[in-house]
Amino acid sequence: MITLKGAAVSAKIREEVTEALHEFPGAAPKLAIVRVGERPDDMAYERGALKKMENFGLQAESFSFPGDISDEAFQAEFKKINDNPDIDGILLLRPLPEQINERDIEHMISSEKDLDGISPENIARVFAGENEGFAPCTAEAVIEVLKANDISLSGKRVAVIGRSMVVGRPLSMLLLKENATVTICHTRTRELEKTCKDAEILIAAAGKAKMIDSSYVGADAVVIDVGINVDQDGNLCGDVDFESLNSIASMATPVPGGVGAVTTAVLAKHLVTAAKKRRGSRK
């Protein structure tokens, strides 16, 4: 079984970004990361994103707010960031605390700065399979992993486990755009093992530690693990029991070091696309 490492995919995307940066003789594209509160997950993701932007030659700035900020105050702050002409793209760490109306922010964010596809405009574009617009970075990272490894999608039977708006649903539409035949599975799916086993490409985005073992995997299938969980020993693990696939799958992504390593690279790619469009249109 071949291990599909995220680092190699990220390096390919870095080349594309570096090439595109020649088009920015002035300031490099700039990302705003918006965080409310101090959830460890958010802070880890923020550190990773800041490091990746620096490594890719891009600018990034963190905007953090206290966890008890009022809805009104946060909306005012978010509006300032959204309107700031120096900022090309925004990553909002979610979920937001309960007192903040997330729906209002989804409507407020400029679709051209919405790098993680949370605005209705971008959601509708992903659903329709359009070329314009931004899909959620994690969903797109899966496509990048498959493409970078020359795994064709057209006509293939692909099973996606999970139907969230962050991964399962948008990813299903991105796969459909690549002409895959997509089956969307979830907690209510009956005979999940059988359905998964029939897939040529299996994508686990269920959010349940190591739920997928060899009994779900067909011979020579490609297995992509989008899960990020903590196992009983406190270690990071995916939705897939990676070791168990060894004699059955043809290729699989590890966790950590798989899809997760590509997500912030996709964010960087989106940032460059957003900057090109915004700055181009101001000429």
Next chain:
Amino acid sequence: MITLKGAAVSAKIREEVTEALHEFPGAAPKLAIVRVGERPDDMAYERGALKKMENFGLQAESFSFPGDISDEAFQAEFKKINDNPDIDGILLLRPLPEQINERDIEHMISSEKDLDGISPENIARVFAGENEGFAPCTAEAVIEVLKANDISLSGKRVAVIGRSMVVGRPLSMLLLKENATVTICHTRTRELEKTCKDAEILIAAAGKAKMIDSSYVGADAVVIDVGINVDQDGNLCGDVDFESLNSIASMATPVPGGVGAVTTAVLAKHLVTAAKKRRGSRK
């Protein structure tokens, strides 16, 4: 094989609408049908919708414009209809002629009057599986046919053939909302017969006359035909060769007289929902 007739489903929806009309002591909810040009398909659909609204005790008015109306002039006219406080909902017959930017209209239409789910806001809501918002009427008509006939969806294997934004994609999301395991098939799907045969419920929305015969249908499957085509003899026919299913399917919808008969009933239901929301919110 049981024939699932649309008329019975439409009658059930009529009862719901009649019941809901008690909440409108003043003017009945009013639909605007907007047509550009004189395509026979559009005019037939318009006649059907006007008749259905009258039959359901609802108001409807046609707004028709010459096929060569300019983009600017049409936008101005559409804005008037959209802003008209006497109109509770709008059905725009599409596609529009080439000179008109359809995308602009999708953005202009108030999501609360957008009964056929063409605005980004409603598309995003359908994609996310929310309860608010309007799905395209034809897609929702399929769900109504299944529900009215007590065909459960939870956990069922459902194959949808077709991935348009009018039927295939939104219908897949409505099925997912009902907890079906959905496989989206299309022209690039390999082994289409096998995939379809494995489904407990098969939905044909491919737009190809009689392409689905018994070789695509599993034993005792339910077959829903969304196609409206004209066969070589000039007769209306579906995507399914209905007669061929007799010894294999458990139930199937005919064309004409199946899903098509339910679409305008769903439009009426959406109109009442829109009117309730708008008039309620003005209190």
